[in-house]
Amino acid sequence: MTETPPFRTVVLDRERIAHFAEAMHDPNPMHRDPDFCRSVGLPGPIAPGGMVVVAACHAAVRVHGIESVREVDLSMRAPVHVGDVLECRLTRTGEQPHDGSIALEVVVIADGDRFCAEGTIVVDPKGACA
């Protein structure tokens, strides 16, 4: 069962990607240096994976509450490029009767049709983590 609505980020432009990387003290030049990116075969800067994780978690937060995310496990499948909008789609896959936690499958799509990440999120609708 797909949970609605999916969360869509703002447009991840160069400024936002650079700001996120700076906030995280992320030294990876792939997030800000176009020349470096071209040298490794990328068309330009890519978003830090942390942006994808934050966006995926937020999809669950909007549905289940701000302190509901107990666990997230996300595998990155493709880079997120400057100008992409991420759409995070959740599907409920199970529920644990003993503690009320809910298992969600998460898929992150960039720019409408590019599969970027997938994984699972476990939420506790009662909040306050584990």
Added chain:
Amino acid sequence: MTKPLVGTVLGEFQACLERALTWRVDWTVGLDVPEYLDPEVARSMGHPDIPVPPGALVFFAFLPDQSWLERAGIAYDRSLAVRRRLINHVPLHVGDVVTGRSVIGEVTEKRSGTARIVKTRIDTTYRLHGELAAEEFVTYSTRHVAKEVA
């Protein structure tokens, strides 16, 4: 390049979770929950201050320098973070002072054509008042030509 060894401590840290970091994360991704923006709204919802969004903590934001890259065998021209797993035990808020420790938790290798792919998992614990608050597991995949891995 150094071959990463399981158990290597990459660093320890103590850090105050600052409002500026949380706001920048909110703005860059476009989070749309008012508790993330206004401390008064957050307090009115029962939080001591603005909650730190899940996923907003990354170990390298807190390590004192970048020497962990060499010790973990990671080079940005051939390494990618391919998996991130987080376990939250205690909600964290702006103003919390966390202590942390990052270690190499797992190293695996496999051959792919003429190259070897080394996957290095970096495990980080975050503690609040001595209590385990969060665990983070980040896996990097690094491509080597065969002669670089001893």
